Amino acid sequence: MTELSRRNFSKTILFTGLSAVMLSAAACSPKDASGGANGGASNKTLTLAVDADYIGFDPAKQQSGGTVVQIWQAVWDTLLKYNPDGEIVPNLAESFEMNDDNTVLTMKLRAGVKFTDGTAVDAAAAKASIEHMKTGGGSDASRVAKLTVEAPDATTLVLTSPEPNGLMPTFMCLSTGIVASTASLTAANRDQMPVGSGPYTLDAAATTTGATYSFVRNPNYWNKDAFPFEKVAFKILLDITARVSALKSGQVNAAPATSQTSAELKGSGLNLVENKVNWAGLFLGDRNGKTIPALGQVKVRQAMNMVFDRAGIIKALFQGNGSVTNQIFNDKSEAFLPDAINQYPFDVEKAKSLMAEAGFGDGFDLTIPSLNGLDYANPIITQQLGLLNIRVTEKKLSGGTAILEILSGKYPVFFFTLESRTALWDIVQALAPDAVWNITKDQDPALTPLINKAQTLKGAEAKANAQAINKFLIDNAWFSPWALPTAFYATDKATAASPVLGSVVPYLFTFTAK
Amino acid sequence: MLQFLLRKILSGLVLTIVVTAVTFMLIFNNGTAIARQVLGQNATAEQVAAKVQQLGLDQPVLLQYFKWLGNLLQGDLGVSYFTNEAVTSVLATRIPVTLSLVLVSLFFTMLISVIVGVAAAVRGGWLDSTLQFVSVAGAAIPNFVIAIGLVFMFALTIPLFPATGYVAFDYDTAAWARSLVLPVLAVLIGAVANSAQQFRGAMLDVLGQDYIRTLRTRGIPDRHIIFRHALRNAASPGLTILSLQTIALMGGVIVIEQVFALPGMGVLIGSAALQGDIPAVMGDVLFIVIVVVVVNIIVDLVNGWVNPKARIS
Amino acid sequence: MSVENLTTPAAAVAAEEASTDKKSVLRLILKTPVGLASSIVLLAIVIFGASAPWLAPFDPGFTDLAQTNAPPFSGSFPLGGDASGRDILSRLMFATGSTLIAACVVLVVSLLLGASAGLVAGYYGGWFDSVASWVADVILALPGFALLIALYAVIGPNILVAMAVFGVLIAPSYFRLVRALVVNVRNELYVDAAKVSGLSDFRIISRHVLRAVRAPIIIQSSFVLGAGIGIQAGLEFLGLGDPTRPSWGGMLREAFNNIYLAGINVLWPALLVTVTILVFALLGNSIRDGLHAAGSRSHTLKAQALHQIQRDYTSSTPAPSRDAVTTAAQGGGADPHLSITDLVIGYPSSATTITEVVRGVNLDVQRGEIHGLVGESGSGKSQTAFSVLGILPKQALVLRGQVLYHGKNLLTDPGLQKSLLGKKIGYIPQEPMSNLDPTFTIGKQLVYGLRAVKDISRQQAKADLLKLLARVGINDPERTFNSYPHQISGGMAQRVLIAGAIAGDPEFIIADEPTTALDVTVQAEVLELLRELQRERQIGMILVTHNLGVVADICDRVSVMQHGRIVESNSAAELFASPQHEYTRMLLGATLDGSTLRDPLTSSPAQGA
Secondary structure, X not given: OOOHHHHHHHHHHHHHHHHHHHHHHHHOOOOOOOOOOOOOOOOOEEEEEEOOOOOOOOXXXXXXXXXXXXXXXXXXXXXXXXXXXXXXXXXXXXXXXXXXXXXXXXXXXXXXOEOOOOOEOOHHHHHHHHHHHXXXXXXXXXXXXXXXXXXXXXXXXXXXXOOOOOOHHHHOOOHHHEEOOHHHHHOOOOOOOOOOOOOEEXXXXXXXXXXXXXXXXXXXXXXXXXXXXXXXXXXXOOOHHHHHHHHHHOOOOEEEOOHHHHHHHHHOOOEEEEEEOEEEEEEEOOOOOOOOHHHHOHHHHHHHHHOOOHHHHHHHHOOOOEEEOOOOOOOOOOOOOHHHOOOOOOOHHHHHHHHHHOOOOOOOEEEEEEEOOOHHHHXXXXXXHHHOOOEEEEEEEOOOHHHHHHHOOOOOEEEEEEEOOOHHHHHHHHOOOOOOOOOOOOOOOOOHHHXXXXXXXXXXXXXXXXXXXXXXXXXXXXXXXXXXXXXXXXXXXXXXXXXXXXXXXXXXXXXXXX | OHHHHHHHHHHHHHHHHHHHHHXXXXXXXXXXXXXXXXXXXXXXXXHHHHHHHXXXXXXXXXXXXXXXXXXHHOOOOOEOOOOOOEHHHHHHHHHHHHHHHHHHHHHHHHHHHHHHHHHHHHHOHHHHHHHHHHHHHHHHOOHHHHHXXXXXXXXXXXXXXXXXXXXXXXXXXXXXXXXXXXHHHHHHHHXXXXXXXXXXXXXXXXXXXXXXXXXXXXXXXXXXXXXXXXXXXXXXXXXXXXXXXXXXXXXXXXXXXXXXXXXXXXXXXXXXXXXOOHHHHHHHHHHHHHHHHHHHHHHHHHHHHHOHHHXXX | OOHHHHHOHHHHHHHHHOOOOHHHHHHHHHHOHHHHHXXXXXXXXXXHHHOHHHHOOOOOOOXXXXXXXXXXXXXXXXXXXXXXXXXXXXXXXXXXXXHHXXXXXXXXXXXXXXXXXXXXXXXXXXXXXXXXXXXXXXXXXXXXXXXXXXXXXXXXXXXXXXXXXXXXXXXXXXHHHXXXXXXXXXXXXHHHHHHOOXXXXXXXXXXXXXXXXXXXXXXXXXXXXXXXXHHHHHHHXXXXXXXXXXXXXXXXXXXXXXXXXXXXXXXXXXXXXXXXXXXXXXXXXHHHHHHHHHHOOOOOOOHHHHHHHHHHHHHOOOOOOOXXXXXXXXXXOOOOOEEEEXXXXXXXXXXXXXXXXXXXXXXXXXXXXXXXXXXXXXXXXXXXXXXXXXXXXXXOEEEEEEEEEOOEEXXXXXXXXHHHEOOOEEEEOOOOHHHOOOOOOHHHHHHHHHHHHOOXXXXXXXXXXXXXXXXXXXXXXXXXXXXXXXXXXXXXXXXXXXXXXXXXXXXXXXXXXXXOOOOHHHHHHHXXXXXXXXXXXXXXXXXXXXXXXXXHHHOOEEEEEEXXXXXXXXXXXXXXXXXXXXXXXXXXXXXXOXXXXXXXXXXXXXXXX
């Protein structure tokens, strides 16, 4: 027996060694507080899946779109609040007012609100936050870049824009309206430790950067009733299959879903919150024909509208979830023109003759980018444009620089899904000569005055102006939109949430336990 | 013995330096593009230029590498270009995941391979033929194909295990174990097929040796011969198999982590490489090389303990 | 696919063993069912890919929105449509060609790099060898797949370049292989080359090396191709491939992302990848096995043939051994200690036939008698001896006869035979160094052996063995006891083995050429030792040898074996004085008796041996 033990001995060494390593590895693995999610949300904990990486808690780096907004909504208040139907209401600021030409926004702050570090939420703090956003190197900085901020007294905040800017209130509902504790703006650990006045505070012990972000209720929150959950946790799950799995097994209460998985989720008994947020289709840049002369021709761009079977695309690429469109404004927008939807029917022959009329019957060469997650449309693009003798080559873009390359205007034609909020928002972000999504910085003498007016008009005039802009875009085929695909957000049976205009995910304050 | 250990550590260090240097210089990319990526699409040219200087991207590559090395020796792996988080803390969250997968897989691979390999070598017959066949099949199918098949099965048909996702060890050990079942299985099938086959070969070689025959004539019972003498002699080639398997495993888990959505080093290296987050990539490569070096040292040490001849050479 | 396992020692050694020319390699593949099937499948895959431009039903980029995620056999797409509405079958066909080409890139790069470096390193040695070997080790230690991903930032989605890089990472496997082979050949031919003047070394070596290297390289190549496909698929699955061209891994990725809508689409690319890699692996294996079988002398009998042969032997009567001259009745004793009667041992020479190596041996050994068993290599003497111990190789077939030990037939009672080992019958092997377990000290091995047959404590066993080691002429028993086999000389090792053989107090010993592997000076001492032990303990012995000098030295009786039969059996004195059989006479005539003796050795006497 003792002889055999020698072999057992060596095996024991190995086993102990391995176990030791495993244990130590496990010992340094931080906590993962997803507790309470099993079996549905109690009033206690809400666990949400997030489908993108989170950049950290530097207030200047926060983003206004996508799923990550839910995370920062837990810890910071914004000056104004954006209701699900798009109406802007007071939040940290108890009242606000725009002057007549939309160049000055005045806000009166609520009194008596404190940050969780005990300092007061006052105009000085708000000013500091906005200044930080301007210079902090975040992607939303440009929104407030030109604004000057003043705090004449402790509860008054004045934003002044050199030109009419009707979006200022909207900006104050988004990341640009975040008010963080002044000390935290420059703290060395600001990426890890946010300090706000929001409904929750970060539970650092239960947080694993890049994987789980846990929050516990801020006991002194001034608007407690709006947030029924004691704890909120976010799990970063980039992979859709992982999210579906997590939903089905009860690891999370809610998660962003996709059109492709909507049927599966519904069949598993989950609720789907539907929202038509984006328009999907082709950007047709270089409308002045500087690099690709053909694109300067209206008829060419019109042909590129008529060569796509929109209904077929919705059925095939979006599983029938969504509606056909040829406009970049969503169907609730004041700019929307329902009667113009069929202005470009699917007619390949007509498209070909349009190309010939424009003098480009032999087509031209075109390079389109191929992006992760958006390349599913490239085969149909290549094929259909090919019918017009447009010779399409794909260039794969990857990593963080992909979007940058597109925004630089290198690829005038590309497939994308872009959010549509209010008419003014869409105009500012896609049409203005310096708009982020006007990638080739095109202008048109007929369009520019309309765009300028949009910043100051109100009411019925604003609507008429918006529609006029839309008409111009459609007639001149500045884009080739195909669909308003439905965005899906899944919740388990015990959790409810409301869709928000212009957001792919429900805002945090819309979540309730059923 | 000490000299032996020191020599092994030294060669491991050299390897680490060579590998990290080569990787660093190869993935060094356009500094301006990296800075622009970090700052976002709305950054001005001056901001970009300032960032380039701040990150030291304008300096010669070799100099940057030595700086990195110097910081490393002080325990500082730099800071992610994108999240400003210390690379060491990023690694700290990812390493346990990957280590869980690698170590558990290694453990079971060796355990099963030894058992199956010994049985096949000693008994021959149908067990051996089956092993031959299974090993070729198992080694041929890429492990991520197996992984996909498993996800397919458990995501679509049998809800026994969570198809994807990971739960930390000390949060909920049972759930941790369950979340590892499928990934480990995917790795195991290919790894065991390979290792068992090789261990069988090593065992057969040993059993064919003269001294085994002589020991039988001394009247020593067969089970002692197999488990005491043969196994001990097969340990040496067995350890070689183990170290090779570890190297293979470090590469193999990358795709497995992707398929099963495990937030480990593999997923990190993919996204970091694509983004050009050099500090994170370097941290990742460093980790992988260190694991390989450590495993090799341990293997050499155990080999020295088991095989007296190896201590001298 | 674990690429790194291509370079295990076992793989290299197995490949080294094989060396034939190319024509028969092809024949080998096609002869086995596995090889044939694999070749056919591989050919089919190649055709599948090559014929794409002509035979694919659709263009790989053709999109029919209506057939997005279409199930197989539903519309005009035979295997269904993918998530963008393209024909899966056509895409698979076009993907096949580019995949195979990329795999070839791996092969070419790694082969050229590794083989040429191995050739130079093996032939010239020196600093190039050291440097190249070190570089190869470093490259092998790299986690290749991770590196390829990290390098993606530089390479971009260019799968051909990535495969070339992978080829560099694999090159060390060829390097090691070729280097080892070249070193072998160089060592062999070095002597020859010195003899043959006029022909350049290089030409000889290149001709020989190419012949020796061809088959192992082909085997290795099939595995490399398989690995290339696996790695390629992996990279493409991660999204690092070229999105504009169809690829197996890319199709897997798309299907996987779409798993809830059309999970079946995962099947086709997965199947292709798996089958292709499998086929390459099977091809490599079948070549390797084929060469191994061709070179080896071991076959396996089919069960049916085995039964038939066994029946034939048991029913037939023993053939009288012609020309056998046995004098003075087997040993002249009424109750022989060991009696071998009509022993026939054979080995399979093909799947249905056998060759006899022992053809009806009759042998008696009395108690206390040293019986020499003499013959040339291949005469069957060792086989006869092993049959007594029951340590014949697995393939051996004992077809007829009896081995009676004290009247009990060991062949029909293997349990009894086993129980005698170490206790009643001992064994002294020929080659001392390879017959000791290198991982245990001498002492431990001896203690295990002794305690296996005697129920005594470890301390007692140690004490007894130390005494025994002293008895067999080892000067410092304690030190030897604590040494490892590689730390003692050949002569000492043989004494240790003798000690091990007699530790259990056996009555009978089988000694298989116990002095053949020893220095001449040590031989005499060991023989003297054997004689003393035999006299002390009255041990019967069968002493197998080809050396008549040894026979003359210590044997009482001698049996001469030729071609599996005993041709003469007599007392030693009589045999030497008047050999009866022609063969015996020839053997005796071949000794150096009568010729001038060599000068006595002037070197210092061996220490302690």
